Amino acid sequence: MSLLVVGSVALDSVYTPFGETADALGGSAVYFSVAGSLLAPVRVVGVIGEDYPVHELEALSSRGIDWSGVERAAGESFRWKGKYSYDLQSRETLETRLGVFAAFNPRLPDSHRDAEYVFLGNIDPVLQMGVLDQVRSPKLTVCDTMNYWIQGKRKELLALLERVDILMVNDSEARELSGDWNIHRAARWILERGPKRVVIKQGEYGALLMEPGRAFYAPAFPLEEVFDPTGAGDAFAGGFMAYLARTGETSPEAMRRAMVYGATMGSFAVAGFGIRGFDQIRLADVLHRVREFAELTHVPMAERIE
Amino acid sequence: MSLLVVGSVALDSVYTPFGETADALGGSAVYFSVAGSLLAPVRVVGVIGEDYPVHELEALSSRGIDWSGVERAAGESFRWKGKYSYDLQSRETLETRLGVFAAFNPRLPDSHRDAEYVFLGNIDPVLQMGVLDQVRSPKLTVCDTMNYWIQGKRKELLALLERVDILMVNDSEARELSGDWNIHRAARWILERGPKRVVIKQGEYGALLMEPGRAFYAPAFPLEEVFDPTGAGDAFAGGFMAYLARTGETSPEAMRRAMVYGATMGSFAVAGFGIRGFDQIRLADVLHRVREFAELTHVPMAERIE
Numbered sequence: 001m002s003l004l005v006v007g008s009v010a011l012d013s014v015y016t017p018f019g020e021t022a023d024a025l026g027g028s029a030v031y032f033s034v035a036g037s038l039l040a041p042v043r044v045v046g047v048i049g050e051d052y053p054v055h056e057l058e059a060l061s062s063r064g065i066d067w068s069g070v071e072r073a074a075g076e077s078f079r080w081k082g083k084y085s086y087d088l089q090s091r092e093t094l095e096t097r098l099g100v101f102a103a104f105n106p107r108l109p110d111s112h113r114d115a116e117y118v119f120l121g122n123i124d125p126v127l128q129m130g131v132l133d134q135v136r137s138p139k140l141t142v143c144d145t146m147n148y149w150i151q152g153k154r155k156e157l158l159a160l161l162e163r164v165d166i167l168m169v170n171d172s173e174a175r176e177l178s179g180d181w182n183i184h185r186a187a188r189w190i191l192e193r194g195p196k197r198v199v200i201k202q203g204e205y206g207a208l209l210m211e212p213g214r215a216f217y218a219p220a221f222p223l224e225e226v227f228d229p230t231g232a233g234d235a236f237a238g239g240f241m242a243y244l245a246r247t248g249e250t251s252p253e254a255m256r257r258a259m260v261y262g263a264t265m266g267s268f269a270v271a272g273f274g275i276r277g278f279d280q281i282r283l284a285d286v287l288h289r290v291r292e293f294a295e296l297t298h299v300p301m302a303e304r305i306e
Numbered sequence: 307m308s309l310l311v312v313g314s315v316a317l318d319s320v321y322t323p324f325g326e327t328a329d330a331l332g333g334s335a336v337y338f339s340v341a342g343s344l345l346a347p348v349r350v351v352g353v354i355g356e357d358y359p360v361h362e363l364e365a366l367s368s369r370g371i372d373w374s375g376v377e378r379a380a381g382e383s384f385r386w387k388g389k390y391s392y393d394l395q396s397r398e399t400l401e402t403r404l405g406v407f408a409a410f411n412p413r414l415p416d417s418h419r420d421a422e423y424v425f426l427g428n429i430d431p432v433l434q435m436g437v438l439d440q441v442r443s444p445k446l447t448v449c450d451t452m453n454y455w456i457q458g459k460r461k462e463l464l465a466l467l468e469r470v471d472i473l474m475v476n477d478s479e480a481r482e483l484s485g486d487w488n489i490h491r492a493a494r495w496i497l498e499r500g501p502k503r504v505v506i507k508q509g510e511y512g513a514l515l516m517e518p519g520r521a522f523y524a525p526a527f528p529l530e531e532v533f534d535p536t537g538a539g540d541a542f543a544g545g546f547m548a549y550l551a552r553t554g555e556t557s558p559e560a561m562r563r564a565m566v567y568g569a570t571m572g573s574f575a576v577a578g579f580g581i582r583g584f585d586q587i588r589l590a591d592v593l594h595r596v597r598e599f600a601e602l603t604h605v606p607m608a609e610r611i612e
Contacts, residue, residue, distance in 0.1 A: 087487040181393040183510075184528045204489075205511040206525070217602055219512070219523035222490045253606040260605055290607075296523055297603035299566055300559040301596075 001139070002043065002114060003245035005032045005238070006106045006131050007121020008078055009046040009057070009070055012274060015083040015094075018227050024274040025056055027078065028121035028144065031231035034275045035265035036238030037064040038286050040246040043112050045069035045131070049077035049100045069109050073100040088229055089204075108134040117245040119237055120164070122146045125157040132163055140250050142166040142199075142241060144233075150177050162194035165250075168237055170201045183208070184215070197255065199240070199262075201233050207266075209259050211252065218259040219296060221267035221289065228273045232266040235278075239265030239286075264289045307445070308349065308420060309551035311338045311544070312412045312437050313427020314384055315352040315363070315376055318580060321389040321400075324533050330580040331362055333384065334427035334450065337537035340581045341571035342544030343370040344592050346552040349418050351375035351437070355383035355406045375415050379406040394535055395510075414440045423551040425543055426470070428452045431463040438469055446556050448472040448505075448547060450539075456483050468500035471556075474543055476507045489514070490521070503561065505546070505568075507539050513572075515565050517558065524565040525602060527573035527595065534579045538572040541584075545571030545592075570595045 005028075012026030033042040041064040048054070048070060057067050078101035081094040106127055108115075113136050120128040120143035128143055135141075141164045149157055150173060157177075161167060167190055175181050178189035187198045187210035200208045204226075206219035240262035244254060264286055271277040311334075318332030339348040347370040354360070354376055363373050382405035390397045412433055414421075419442050426434040426449035434449055441447075447470045455463055456479060463483075467473060473496055481487050484495035493504045493516035506514045510532075512525035546568035550560060570592055577583040 182530060182532065184530045188530070202511065205508065206523075208528070210528075215528045215602055216604075217512075217525035217528075219525060219603075222514070222516075222521045222523075224488060224490045224494070226488065256605050257607060260607075294605055294607055296521055297525075297605070298522075299562050299600055299603070301563060301600055 001040070001116045001245045001248045003036060003040050003117040003119075003241055004043045004045065004108075004112055004115035004135070005029050005036070005119045005121060005241075006045040006128075007032065007119075007123060007234075008101060009044070009048050009052070010078040010080055010101070011052070012230060013079070013081040014228055014230050014273065016088065016228050016273075017084070017086050019273060021273050023079070025053075026080065026231060026274055028234040030275060031234035031269060032119060032121065032238035032241075033065045034060065034063070034238070034278050035235035035269065036242030038265070038278070038281060038283055039239065039242035039261065040064070041066065042238070042242065043069055043115065045106050045108055045112065047071045047073050047100050047104045049073060049075045052077045069112050071107070073103070075100040082230070084229065088226055091229075106131050106134075116140070117241050118142070119241050120144065121234070122149075125149055125153050125160045129156070129160050129163070132160075140165050140241075140244060142168055142237065144168050144237065145173065145177075147173060147176050158193060161190070164195055166197045166199060167195045168199040168201070168240070170203070170233060174198070174200050184210070199259070201236060203229070203232075207236065207259060207263060209255060216256050216259060218263040218293070221263060221293060221296070223267060223271065226270045227277075229270050230274065232269045235265040235269035236262040239263075260290055260293045261286070264293060307346070307422045307551045307554045309342060309346050309423040309425075309547055310349045310351065310414075310418055310421035310441070311335050311342070311425045311427060311547075312351040312434075313338065313425075313429060313540070314407060315350070315354050315358070316384040316386055316407070317358070318536060319385070319387040320534055320536050320579065322394065322534050322579075323390070323392050325579060327534075327579050329385070331359075332386065332537065332580055334540040336581060337540035337575060338425060338427065338544035338547075339371045340366065340369070340544070340584050341541035341575065342548030344571070344584070344587060344589055345545065345548035345567065346370070347372065348544070348548065349375055349421065351412050351414055351418065353377045353379050353406050353410045355379060355381045358383045375418050377413070379409070381406040388536070390535065394532055397535070412437050412440075422446070423547050424448070425547050426450065427540070428455075431455055431459050431466045435462070435466050435469070446471050446547075446550060448474055448543065450474050450543065451479065451483075453479060453482050464499060467496070470501055472503045472505060473501045474505040474507070474546070476509070476539060480504070480506050490516070505565070507542060509535070509538075513542065513565060513569060515561060522562050522565060524569040524599070527569060527599060527602070529573060529577065532576045533583075535576050536580065538575045541575035542568040542572040545569075566596055566599045567592070570599060
């Protein structure tokens with residue numbers, strides 16, 4: 001089943017207590033596709049500037065990432081520079097240079113318009129809507145967003161929510177969007193605005209899948225070494241979507257399994273700088289960790305006290 | 307199987323955005339026993355002053371709480387006054403008046419010395435050790451502590467850790483005790499100092515059970531209405547211990563089930579002010595929520611992609 005991601009292809013400079021990167025491959029579409037391609041081929045739509053190290057993208061093609069939908073535009077690539085606190089609990093954006101990303105207007109190659117699993121990375125909701133208009137008959141649409149759009153393009157974002165199957169955001173975004181600090185009420189508020197499901201990412205704690213009247217929690221994998229949280233949420237999205245694309249599933253049970261594959265990819269993402277956490281990961285490693293995840297929350301309830 | 311808790315029996319004045327209480331029944335031993343008694347009889351050892359509303363304790367006796375080990379001393383009862391932030395994420399202690407609790411030196415009635423399941427609430431580790439010396443042959447000992455003792459009685463606390471089966475603390479306490487901000491490394495550090503298991507409570511996110519080489523995560527129950535987080539951790543401990551006491555279990559599988567019973571009790575505690583959250587709760591309600599918990603993390607993995 002074909003999987004499409006539309007989002008940023010950026011160059012990240014990240015400072016953590018354990019090291020730093022400069023102009024390393026980053027952006028939501030890169031993290032998404034590097035994680036997702038462990039499970040299913042991924043088509044990327046994005047934009048890069050003239051200065052982007054294209055050979056580094058091309059080196060990832062053999063994993064099953066199709067970059068043919070990434071446009072090369074005149075100007076500089078999108079750059080983000082950030083610094084994490086000593087405990088990785090918070091980060092500060094030092095610099096954002098949008099470059100060619102400022103004028104990004106996703107145009108899907110005709111070959112990409114039959115995509116069945118579509119992930120709308122965090123871009124202007126007007127552009128996200130434009131992508132939906134270009135896709136012929138998607139089986140599952142999932143979108144991300146951020147505080148910038150929640151504040152600046154609220155009406156457009158709410159219109160988009162009426163057309164997507166799942167909103168996937170972090171807890172602060174869910175709170176800001178709904179105006180409610182209780183995460184479960186916030187999720188219900190969102191569900192009443194269109195999406196059939198909401199996935200709320202809670203960083204080091206895990207992620208919540210909310211459906212009407214039902215919740216599922218995938219904790220974060222217990223890691224003694226976390227090097228760089230950048231991209232964990234996008235890697236989660238990549239694992240989530242690629243599991244569904246690989247199996248051709250959209251059932252409620254499959255959604256739960258997809259959450260575990262998402263959390264698995266998030267755990268690989270944070271274990272290395274940039275996308276390096278995925279360097280040594282193969283499908284067998286993914287499946288091994290998925291089994292460990294099942295163990296992490298398995299409650300042997302045979303001996304109930306009723 | 308006999309269950310004993312040693313801890314504070316206090317009068318709490320709590321301010322939350324949703325209301326306030328004044329001199330309401332509180333303290334670790336009260337929350338522990340009100341929660342635990344839904345599953346198993348609980349014996350309490352503590353101290354109250356001359357001003358304590360004894361009739362309110364006595365009204366709880368019919369639930370299966372034995373207060374005969376609570377000493378009445380000359381002076382004022384332990385009082386705590388605290389205020390929560392608008393989102394209940396943080397709280398400020400406005401006043402602590404130890405009263406008779408300052409001179410508390412737990413003396414177990416002879417009838418209590420055969421206790422098999424022993425919970426050492428957050429008191430001076432020297433006194434916690436004194437309780438262990440009075441118990442004949444406990445089957446499972448669990449202790450709590452707090453930053454005050456971690457800083458002021460570190461040596462005594464480390465000596466205690468060599469003698470207890472489980473340390474049950476919140477994440478900030480685990481971090482301070484170990485000197486490591488990574489919660490999983492912090493847990494390993496603690497495991498290397500004696501306890502066979504560590505339970506790390508993470509408030510609204512849930513709780514982690516760490517054993518050597520194995521972890522289990524019980525998320526917090528998704529609640530749209532949280533009124534007062536006070537006592538949630540002690541109610542968790544009460545559910546955890548009382549499940550084990552009721553079933554006579556200490557197996558690794560039973561520990562996981564106990565975590566779910568603990569999380570269940572925590573979810574009742576926060577749904578009302580003080581111990582009011584338990585007013586309408588019966589065993590059937592506990593079992594119902596335990597089943598909902600199992601659903602919350604159940605991953606139907608039948609269709610693996612291997």
